[in-house]
Amino acid sequence: MPVISKKKRLNRAYFPEKSLKSNSWILFFISLFPVFINGQEAPDFSILTDKAFQKLYQNPDDCISYSQSLLISDKNPDHKIILRKIISQAYALQGNYVQAVNISNQKEDENQNEHLSHFIQLFRDYNLADQYQNLGLYTQSKKIITGILDDPKLLKSVHVMERMTIAKLFQLQAINSGVTRDYDIAIQYLDKSNLYLDQNNEENRIIKQENIIFRSTFLMKLNKLEESKKLLDQVIQDIESHRDPIFLSAFAYESLSRYFFLKGDYPTSLKFLNEGFSKIENQPYYDMKAIFYELFAKNYLALNNDEKYHYYNNLYTELKTKINSSKKEGIQYIVKLVETYHHKNIEFQKQTKFNQFQIIMVIILLLILGTTAYLLYVSGRSKDLRKQLVFFKKLIEREKAMSVQGERVKNEMQIPPKSQEKDPPKISKEKEDEILQSLKEWEQTDNYLNKSMSIAVLSAQIGINTKYLSEVINNNKEKNFNGYINELRINHIAHLLKTDPAYLNYKVSYLAEYSGFSSHGAFTNVFKSVTGMSPNTYIQEIIKNKRS
Incomplete structure (x- = not known):
């Protein structure tokens, strides 16, 4: 299409209408020209x-x-x-x-x-797994990717676009494993991702550099700080020398600042934070900016600079609230899309079965009519023929009655009574064990720190009915949903206080906010109910034990 329109513009500009009419062979030659250059034009x-x-x-x-x-x-x-x-x-x-x-x-x-095509079907599955991960639905993302990568034929593909998509799937799975703290497995997935990045283009090169940064992050989590630092120094040098995209540069500097934060070198951590943030400051990378604001707040809190801590913490809180709200809407939207898809699929299957049933009935009727006509021709309308006609008439009526009855039974089987929807049957032992395993995997993430966490959000994240989920939590955790989430939060922050000295310098108000509590008072009350002591007392005990 672009070549044809270009030809028309050339014709209007250089060949007046009269000239074209009088020189038709020129027009013919011009019309052939795009055919020869078409492969080079687009x-x-x-x-x-x-x-x-x-x-x-x-x-x-x-x-x-x-x-x-x-x-x-x-x-x-x-x-x-x-x-x-x-x-x-x-x-x-x-x-x-x-x-x-x-x-x-x-x-x-x-x-x-x-x-x-086969590739587009693969690409769509990758797309859905990526969307689930973006929305924090890591369990669903992991299940989709596991199902895709279980195909040995796919892993041997030589299709260029398929190999690039497989590389992205392994990268997504590495991130999913990182969320559940399986850092060694996450690094193995990154290695597999790199194996499929064998094309010489910018997308492959950018994904490789992302994999290096992710690897350095996982190494930090494994306390291999110097190995992580070496990788970051190399990738930053490579990014700067190639003048790579600003997002990639900001990502690398943000990871390097984490290294110095873990080393307790807060001024150097801030230096690299500023360097990275300057790359995206004027661009709408709001998700990345929220990460930077949080790191700024942590560093200034560790340096006891209350003014800048509150400034960046407010920026982080406001932006994170907007992002969480958008994620929540995104989850509701994608759940609705999936439900609509399943509904249409069920309707399509019903319609297909109904159409097949109609075809079978038409064939039966044609056979009956054909048989009847043949009998009429052979028997010359004899008494025996009348008996046969009566028989076939009854047979048709019986088939119709059976089809109506069959449809009723199908509808009754496919559409459960409303009372069953409101009051689902008691959960089985197998289902209960499955839900407990899903909860165990989910507890390995930090999603419970989200202030907007609710049983509906948890239900969406692990793909379990809210009623079943509530029943399992009440029966096995011996507390309601709020008590379950609050205990996870307190256990998480108590572990950080015990293992990461930096958190001992933070104010209780920040610890409360970080843990997902709405207020200092609520955090203190729950902390005391879980640990038997106030947050301040707990911190003093840890400090006292370290000195002794």
Whole structure:
């Protein structure tokens, strides 16, 4: 299309209408010209998407504008799915999770799934796993990825785009493992991710550098600080020498500042925080900015600079509240999309079965009518024929009655009574053990520190019915949901106070906020009910034991 329109503009500019009419052979030659150069005129789609991916890490607004322009002009449905994913990632980096979910799940038509290539089906599964991870639904993300990567044929793929997608899946799985503190396994996933990054383009190179930064983060968690520092120094030098996207640079400096924070060198930690933040200060990377604000607050709190601590802590709290609200809306939106998809799928299956039933009935009726006509022809309307007609008439009526009855039974089996929805059957032992295992995995994350945590959010994160979840918590944890969450929070902060000396310098108000409590008083009361002593007394006991 772009070549044809270009040809029309050339015709209007250089060949007047009369001249074209009188020189038809020139027009014919001009019309053939685009055919010869068509392969050179339009840039390869992989080049365009590679450029869009670079813009994703340079300026999300530019990435959205650029990718949307490609989306409008490109008629290939597979290309549209890939472009929407890039736009979705840009919105996610801005913290706009509702729009990220919305744009990523748009479709050209409802029957598009019937014509998808193997790669696009893989890409869509990757997209869903990535969305779940962005929204904090790590368990669902992990399940999807595990199912995909269990296919040995896929792992042997030589398809360029499939290999890049597999690399991204292993990177996502590494992050999921990091959330549950399986850092050694996370590093193994990063190694597998790198094996599939064998193409010479910018997207592969950026993902490799991300993997190095993630690896350094996991090494810090394993207390291998110097090994982590060495990797960060190398990747920062590489990023600066290539003038790589600002987001990647900010990510690397933020990780380096964590190293110095863990070493207790707060001024140097702040130096690299400022260096990293300057990269994204004027760009809408709000999710990353929230991380920087929190680290600024921690450093200034450790330096007893109350003024700057409160300044950055307020910035962090305001921005984090907006992001959490967007995540919550995103979770509700994606759950609604999944429910709608399942509903449409069930309706489609019902309609398909009904259509099949109608076809069978038509065939039966045609057979009956054909048999009847044959009997009429052979028997010459004899008495025996009348008996046969009566028989077939009854047979048709019986088939109709059976079909009506069959449909009623199907409907009764497929649509449970309303009373069952309101009052589900007692949970089985197997289901209870499954829920307890899901809770155990979820407890390895820090999601319970989120102020907006509720039983509905937990239900969405681990994919368990709220009634079952409440019943299992009450029966096995011997407390209600709020008591369960608060105990997890107190155990978490008590562990940090005992293992990380930096937290002993923090004020109780910050510890309360960090733990997800709405107030200093609520935190103190729950802390005392769980540990048997106030936070201040607990801290003094730890300090006293360290001195002795």
